[in-house]
Amino acid sequence: xxxxxxxxxxxxxxxxxxxxxxxxxxxxxxxxxxxxxxxxxxxxxxxxxxxxxxxxxxxxxxxxxxxxxxxxxxxxxxxxxxxxxxxxxxxxxxxxxxxxxxxxxxxxxxxxxxxxxxxxxxxxxxxxxxxxxx
Amino acid sequence: xxxxxxxxxxxxxxxxxxxxxxxxxxxxxxxxxxxxxxxxxxxxxxxxxxxxxxxxxxxxxxxxxxxxxxxxxxxxxxxxxxxxxxxxxxxxxxxxxxxxxxxxxxxxxxxxxxxxxxxxxxxxxxxxxxxxxx
Numbered sequence: 001x002x003x004x005x006x007x008x009x010x011x012x013x014x015x016x017x018x019x020x021x022x023x024x025x026x027x028x029x030x031x032x033x034x035x036x037x038x039x040x041x042x043x044x045x046x047x048x049x050x051x052x053x054x055x056x057x058x059x060x061x062x063x064x065x066x067x068x069x070x071x072x073x074x075x076x077x078x079x080x081x082x083x084x085x086x087x088x089x090x091x092x093x094x095x096x097x098x099x100x101x102x103x104x105x106x107x108x109x110x111x112x113x114x115x116x117x118x119x120x121x122x123x124x125x126x127x128x129x130x131x132x133x134x
Numbered sequence: 135x136x137x138x139x140x141x142x143x144x145x146x147x148x149x150x151x152x153x154x155x156x157x158x159x160x161x162x163x164x165x166x167x168x169x170x171x172x173x174x175x176x177x178x179x180x181x182x183x184x185x186x187x188x189x190x191x192x193x194x195x196x197x198x199x200x201x202x203x204x205x206x207x208x209x210x211x212x213x214x215x216x217x218x219x220x221x222x223x224x225x226x227x228x229x230x231x232x233x234x235x236x237x238x239x240x241x242x243x244x245x246x247x248x249x250x251x252x253x254x255x256x257x258x259x260x261x262x263x264x265x266x267x268x
Contacts, residue, residue, distance in 0.1 A: 004163055006184050009143060009215065011260055019258045026232050027217075027225070029138055050140050050217075051186070077259030078212035081143065083161075083184075091161070098160050124153045125211030126145055 005084045006053040007131045012071050012079040016044055016059045019076075023048050023055065043067055056082075080117075080127035088114050088132035095122070107132070139218045140187040141265045146205050146213040150178055150193045157182050157189065177201055190216075214251075214261035222248050222266035229256070241266070 013019040016035060024031050029048040036045050042062040048055040058079060060068035070079065085091045088107050096102060100122035107114040118128040147153040150169060158165050163182040170179050176196040182189040192213060194202035204213065219225045222241050230236060234256035241248040252262040 004161070004184070006140065006143075006187065009140075011258060013258050015258075022234070022257060026229055026234065027138070028219075050138070053140065053185075074208070075259050077254065078215065081212065085162075095160055100156070100160065120211065123156060124145060124147050124149075125209050127211075 003086050006050075007082040007084040007129075008047070008054040008056045009050075009081055010056040010058055010079040012067055012076055013057050013059050014071060014076050016046060016057060019057050019059075020046060023057070029055065037061070041065065041067070080129055082115070082129035082131050084131045084133070086132070088116060088130055091130055092116055109134070137220050141216040141218040141263075142181070142188040142190045143184075143215055144190040144192055144213040146201055146210055147191050147193050148205060148210050150180060150191060153191050153193075154180060157191070163189065171195070175199060175201070214263055216249070216263035216265050218265045218267065220266070222250065222264055225264055226250055243268070 023029050029050065032047040032049050032054065038045060042060060042065040044059045044061055046057045058067055060071055062068060092102060095118065101119040102116060103119050104116035107116045113131060113133055115129055115131045118130065120127050154165065157163050163184065166181040166183050166188065172179060176194060176199040178193045178195055180191045192201055194205055196202060226236060229252065235253040236250060237253050238250035241250045246268055247265060248268055249263055249265045252264065254261045
Protein backbone atom coordinates (compact mmCIF):
# COMPACT_ATOMS: atom_id res chain seq x y z
CA UNK A 1 0.00 0.00 0.00
CA UNK A 2 1.31 3.39 -0.88
CA UNK A 3 0.64 6.71 0.79
CA UNK A 4 0.37 8.58 -2.53
CA UNK A 5 -3.13 9.78 -3.47
CA UNK A 6 -4.71 11.40 -6.45
CA UNK A 7 -5.36 15.04 -5.69
CA UNK A 8 -6.68 16.21 -9.04
CA UNK A 9 -6.63 15.60 -12.74
CA UNK A 10 -6.59 18.78 -14.81
CA UNK A 11 -8.34 19.18 -18.15
CA UNK A 12 -7.69 22.24 -20.30
CA UNK A 13 -10.86 23.51 -22.00
CA UNK A 14 -11.56 26.14 -24.60
CA UNK A 15 -15.15 26.73 -23.48
CA UNK A 16 -15.92 26.47 -19.75
CA UNK A 17 -19.69 26.64 -20.27
CA UNK A 18 -19.65 23.75 -22.76
CA UNK A 19 -17.27 21.80 -20.51
CA UNK A 20 -19.57 22.18 -17.49
CA UNK A 21 -22.53 21.25 -19.66
CA UNK A 22 -20.80 17.96 -20.45
CA UNK A 23 -19.05 17.00 -17.20
CA UNK A 24 -21.61 18.34 -14.73
CA UNK A 25 -25.02 18.51 -16.38
CA UNK A 26 -24.79 15.59 -18.79
CA UNK A 27 -22.35 13.21 -17.12
CA UNK A 28 -23.48 14.06 -13.59
CA UNK A 29 -20.30 15.01 -11.71
CA UNK A 30 -20.89 17.42 -8.82
CA UNK A 31 -19.26 20.83 -9.10
CA UNK A 32 -17.39 22.02 -6.00
CA UNK A 33 -17.72 25.80 -5.60
CA UNK A 34 -18.08 28.32 -8.39
CA UNK A 35 -15.92 29.12 -11.40
CA UNK A 36 -12.89 30.97 -10.02
CA UNK A 37 -10.73 33.52 -11.80
CA UNK A 38 -7.02 33.24 -11.11
CA UNK A 39 -5.62 36.41 -12.68
CA UNK A 40 -2.02 35.59 -11.61
CA UNK A 41 -2.13 32.56 -13.91
CA UNK A 42 -4.54 34.03 -16.46
CA UNK A 43 -7.00 31.17 -16.12
CA UNK A 44 -10.53 30.43 -14.98
CA UNK A 45 -10.90 27.18 -13.10
CA UNK A 46 -13.73 24.95 -11.89
CA UNK A 47 -13.62 21.79 -9.81
CA UNK A 48 -15.71 18.65 -10.13
CA UNK A 49 -15.83 16.08 -7.36
CA UNK A 50 -14.41 12.62 -8.01
CA UNK A 51 -14.58 10.86 -4.64
CA UNK A 52 -11.79 12.35 -2.51
CA UNK A 53 -10.16 13.83 -5.61
CA UNK A 54 -11.21 16.37 -8.22
CA UNK A 55 -11.27 17.05 -11.90
CA UNK A 56 -9.99 20.60 -12.46
CA UNK A 57 -11.25 22.35 -15.58
CA UNK A 58 -8.86 25.09 -16.72
CA UNK A 59 -9.66 27.72 -19.32
CA UNK A 60 -6.95 30.21 -20.28
CA UNK A 61 -8.04 33.86 -20.22
CA UNK A 62 -5.07 35.25 -22.16
CA UNK A 63 -3.19 33.90 -25.14
CA UNK A 64 0.34 34.02 -23.74
CA UNK A 65 0.23 31.77 -20.67
CA UNK A 66 1.69 28.29 -20.62
CA UNK A 67 -1.80 26.77 -20.56
CA UNK A 68 -2.93 28.95 -23.48
CA UNK A 69 0.07 27.81 -25.52
CA UNK A 70 -0.66 24.19 -24.63
CA UNK A 71 -4.27 24.64 -25.75
CA UNK A 72 -3.19 26.30 -29.01
CA UNK A 73 -0.68 23.53 -29.74
CA UNK A 74 -2.47 20.36 -28.59
CA UNK A 75 -6.12 21.34 -28.33
CA UNK A 76 -8.36 20.80 -25.30
CA UNK A 77 -7.99 17.63 -23.25
CA UNK A 78 -6.10 16.03 -20.38
CA UNK A 79 -3.47 18.47 -19.16
CA UNK A 80 -1.80 17.37 -15.93
CA UNK A 81 -1.97 14.92 -13.07
CA UNK A 82 -1.56 16.03 -9.46
CA UNK A 83 -0.60 13.47 -6.82
CA UNK A 84 -0.50 14.17 -3.09
CA UNK A 85 2.61 12.94 -1.30
CA UNK A 86 3.33 12.99 2.45
CA UNK A 87 6.75 14.70 2.21
CA UNK A 88 7.17 16.79 -0.93
CA UNK A 89 10.74 17.94 -0.29
CA UNK A 90 11.97 14.39 0.35
CA UNK A 91 10.26 13.17 -2.83
CA UNK A 92 11.77 15.98 -4.92
CA UNK A 93 15.22 15.23 -3.51
CA UNK A 94 14.81 11.56 -4.35
CA UNK A 95 13.69 12.27 -7.91
CA UNK A 96 16.51 14.77 -8.42
CA UNK A 97 19.06 12.25 -7.10
CA UNK A 98 17.79 9.71 -9.62
CA UNK A 99 18.37 12.18 -12.45
CA UNK A 100 14.80 13.25 -13.16
CA UNK A 101 14.20 16.84 -14.21
CA UNK A 102 12.04 19.10 -12.04
CA UNK A 103 10.30 22.22 -13.35
CA UNK A 104 10.24 23.68 -9.81
CA UNK A 105 13.53 22.93 -8.06
CA UNK A 106 12.04 24.11 -4.77
CA UNK A 107 8.35 23.79 -3.86
CA UNK A 108 6.06 26.72 -4.51
CA UNK A 109 3.54 27.69 -1.84
CA UNK A 110 0.01 29.03 -2.21
CA UNK A 111 -3.20 28.82 -0.19
CA UNK A 112 -1.87 26.41 2.41
CA UNK A 113 -0.38 23.97 -0.02
CA UNK A 114 3.06 23.26 -1.39
CA UNK A 115 3.55 21.94 -4.86
CA UNK A 116 6.13 21.37 -7.57
CA UNK A 117 5.92 20.22 -11.16
CA UNK A 118 8.03 17.43 -12.64
CA UNK A 119 9.07 17.87 -16.28
CA UNK A 120 7.04 15.73 -18.73
CA UNK A 121 10.24 14.37 -20.26
CA UNK A 122 11.05 12.82 -16.88
CA UNK A 123 7.52 11.48 -16.30
CA UNK A 124 6.91 9.72 -19.60
CA UNK A 125 5.23 12.67 -21.26
CA UNK A 126 2.96 13.43 -18.31
CA UNK A 127 3.02 16.89 -16.75
CA UNK A 128 3.06 15.77 -13.12
CA UNK A 129 2.36 17.98 -10.13
CA UNK A 130 3.33 16.75 -6.69
CA UNK A 131 1.45 18.29 -3.82
CA UNK A 132 1.66 18.40 -0.04
CA UNK A 133 -0.96 19.99 2.19
CA UNK A 134 0.56 22.12 4.95
CA UNK B 135 -22.51 13.80 -3.83
CA UNK B 136 -22.24 11.86 -7.03
CA UNK B 137 -22.02 8.11 -7.51
CA UNK B 138 -19.40 8.41 -10.25
CA UNK B 139 -15.90 7.22 -9.33
CA UNK B 140 -12.51 7.23 -10.97
CA UNK B 141 -11.70 3.75 -12.17
CA UNK B 142 -8.41 4.39 -13.91
CA UNK B 143 -6.33 6.94 -15.70
CA UNK B 144 -4.41 5.56 -18.66
CA UNK B 145 -0.96 6.71 -19.72
CA UNK B 146 0.51 5.60 -23.03
CA UNK B 147 4.22 4.83 -22.76
CA UNK B 148 6.92 4.03 -25.29
CA UNK B 149 9.10 2.16 -22.80
CA UNK B 150 7.37 0.12 -20.08
CA UNK B 151 10.61 -0.53 -18.18
CA UNK B 152 11.46 3.18 -18.01
CA UNK B 153 7.86 4.00 -17.10
CA UNK B 154 7.87 1.53 -14.19
CA UNK B 155 11.25 2.85 -13.11
CA UNK B 156 9.70 6.29 -12.78
CA UNK B 157 6.18 5.64 -11.47
CA UNK B 158 6.92 2.63 -9.25
CA UNK B 159 10.57 2.67 -8.23
CA UNK B 160 11.22 6.42 -8.10
CA UNK B 161 7.83 7.91 -7.30
CA UNK B 162 6.75 5.03 -5.10
CA UNK B 163 3.38 3.90 -6.48
CA UNK B 164 2.58 0.23 -5.83
CA UNK B 165 2.25 -2.00 -8.87
CA UNK B 166 -0.82 -4.28 -8.91
CA UNK B 167 0.00 -7.59 -10.60
CA UNK B 168 2.52 -8.14 -13.35
CA UNK B 169 2.87 -6.64 -16.80
CA UNK B 170 0.12 -8.24 -18.91
CA UNK B 171 0.09 -8.83 -22.65
CA UNK B 172 -3.24 -8.17 -24.35
CA UNK B 173 -2.66 -9.55 -27.87
CA UNK B 174 -6.23 -8.70 -28.98
CA UNK B 175 -5.40 -5.02 -28.54
CA UNK B 176 -1.69 -5.30 -29.33
CA UNK B 177 -0.64 -3.73 -26.04
CA UNK B 178 1.21 -4.55 -22.86
CA UNK B 179 -0.36 -3.06 -19.74
CA UNK B 180 0.60 -2.56 -16.10
CA UNK B 181 -1.44 -1.15 -13.23
CA UNK B 182 -0.31 1.09 -10.40
CA UNK B 183 -2.45 1.59 -7.33
CA UNK B 184 -3.89 5.02 -6.63
CA UNK B 185 -6.19 4.53 -3.65
CA UNK B 186 -9.29 2.75 -4.95
CA UNK B 187 -8.34 3.64 -8.53
CA UNK B 188 -5.41 2.83 -10.78
CA UNK B 189 -2.98 4.32 -13.21
CA UNK B 190 -2.84 2.05 -16.28
CA UNK B 191 0.39 2.12 -18.25
CA UNK B 192 -0.15 1.05 -21.87
CA UNK B 193 2.60 0.24 -24.33
CA UNK B 194 1.64 -0.65 -27.90
CA UNK B 195 3.22 -3.84 -29.24
CA UNK B 196 2.43 -3.23 -32.90
CA UNK B 197 2.52 -0.11 -35.00
CA UNK B 198 -1.02 -0.21 -36.40
CA UNK B 199 -3.28 -0.14 -33.33
CA UNK B 200 -5.18 2.96 -32.25
CA UNK B 201 -2.88 3.39 -29.26
CA UNK B 202 0.23 3.01 -31.46
CA UNK B 203 -1.06 5.70 -33.79
CA UNK B 204 -1.84 7.96 -30.84
CA UNK B 205 1.71 7.45 -29.53
CA UNK B 206 3.23 8.16 -32.95
CA UNK B 207 1.16 11.33 -33.36
CA UNK B 208 1.13 12.83 -29.86
CA UNK B 209 3.97 11.12 -28.04
CA UNK B 210 3.75 9.40 -24.66
CA UNK B 211 1.54 10.88 -21.95
CA UNK B 212 -1.99 10.97 -20.57
CA UNK B 213 -4.23 8.89 -22.85
CA UNK B 214 -7.70 8.34 -21.43
CA UNK B 215 -9.84 8.67 -18.34
CA UNK B 216 -12.12 5.87 -17.14
CA UNK B 217 -15.00 6.66 -14.82
CA UNK B 218 -17.19 4.04 -13.15
CA UNK B 219 -20.92 4.69 -13.34
CA UNK B 220 -23.74 2.73 -11.67
CA UNK B 221 -25.83 2.23 -14.85
CA UNK B 222 -23.80 2.40 -18.03
CA UNK B 223 -26.66 1.89 -20.48
CA UNK B 224 -28.75 4.66 -18.90
CA UNK B 225 -25.78 7.03 -18.98
CA UNK B 226 -25.06 6.26 -22.64
CA UNK B 227 -28.72 6.83 -23.53
CA UNK B 228 -28.69 10.14 -21.72
CA UNK B 229 -25.51 11.32 -23.44
CA UNK B 230 -26.83 10.20 -26.83
CA UNK B 231 -30.12 12.03 -26.23
CA UNK B 232 -28.17 15.20 -25.48
CA UNK B 233 -26.36 14.93 -28.80
CA UNK B 234 -22.97 13.69 -27.64
CA UNK B 235 -21.09 11.26 -29.86
CA UNK B 236 -20.27 7.78 -28.58
CA UNK B 237 -17.48 5.63 -30.00
CA UNK B 238 -19.26 2.47 -28.79
CA UNK B 239 -23.00 2.81 -29.35
CA UNK B 240 -23.61 -0.28 -27.26
CA UNK B 241 -21.43 -1.34 -24.32
CA UNK B 242 -18.65 -3.83 -24.92
CA UNK B 243 -18.11 -6.62 -22.41
CA UNK B 244 -14.90 -8.26 -21.24
CA UNK B 245 -13.72 -9.93 -18.03
CA UNK B 246 -16.84 -9.14 -16.01
CA UNK B 247 -17.02 -5.51 -16.93
CA UNK B 248 -18.98 -3.44 -19.41
CA UNK B 249 -17.53 -0.34 -20.94
CA UNK B 250 -17.97 2.17 -23.72
CA UNK B 251 -15.89 5.06 -24.99
CA UNK B 252 -17.20 8.58 -25.56
CA UNK B 253 -15.69 10.46 -28.50
CA UNK B 254 -13.12 13.11 -27.46
CA UNK B 255 -14.92 15.73 -29.52
CA UNK B 256 -17.93 15.29 -27.23
CA UNK B 257 -15.88 15.29 -24.01
CA UNK B 258 -13.78 18.42 -24.54
CA UNK B 259 -10.84 16.59 -26.10
CA UNK B 260 -10.75 13.85 -23.47
CA UNK B 261 -11.00 10.22 -24.54
CA UNK B 262 -13.48 9.12 -21.89
CA UNK B 263 -14.26 5.51 -21.00
CA UNK B 264 -17.37 4.80 -18.96
CA UNK B 265 -17.34 1.56 -17.04
CA UNK B 266 -19.76 -0.58 -15.08
CA UNK B 267 -18.79 -3.66 -13.10
CA UNK B 268 -21.17 -6.55 -13.64
